[in-house]
Amino acid sequence: MSEPTAQQIAQRRDLILMDAPSTGEALYISGVPYIVRELGPQAEELGIMGACDPKRCMIWLHLKDLTPRKLRGVIHEILHALAESYRLDLEHDTIRRLATGLDVTLRDKRNHTGSLNRLF
Numbered sequence: 232m233s234e235p236t237a238q239q240i241a242q243r244r245d246l247i248l249m250d251a252p253s254t255g256e257a258l259y260i261s262g263v264p265y266i267v268r269e270l271g272p273q274a275e276e277l278g279i280m281g282a283c284d285p286k287r288c289m290i291w292l293h294l295k296d297l298t299p300r301k302l303r304g305v306i307h308e309i310l311h312a313l314a315e316s317y318r319l320d321l322e323h324d325t326i327r328r329l330a331t332g333l334d335v336t337l338r339d340k341r342n343h344t345g346s347l348n349r350l351f
């Protein structure tokens with residue numbers, strides 16, 4: 232079987248996002264309510280760790296069985312929303328690197344001691 236084309240992958244991604252059910256919750260990002268839609272294992276198989284549509288205030292996240300990879304996806308999508316809110320013209324790769332840095336900082340056990348523990 233041949234590899235799917237970029238267009239086929241994009242179509243499959245769009246279908247997965249369209250089918251993702253709303254949790255009925257809002258995630259407030261810098262005060263803006265984003266409708267939360269939950270991604271399933273199909274999305275993960277395709278490497279979709281999240282998505283964000285700031286124009287429609289919609290965010291797609293993996294919320295079940297949260298792993299460090301899924302949590303990094305959450306941070307990544309929140310950063311996309313913030314970049315839009317604050318009109319920061321950030322490249323996807325910049326968002327990816329910021330998400331990694333923030334994730335590593337938040338999960339660093341050395342930051343979970345003493346008075347710093349109150350921060351997280």
Ligand SMILES: [Zn+2]
Pocket residue numbers: 307311323326327
């Ligand atoms: Zn991204």
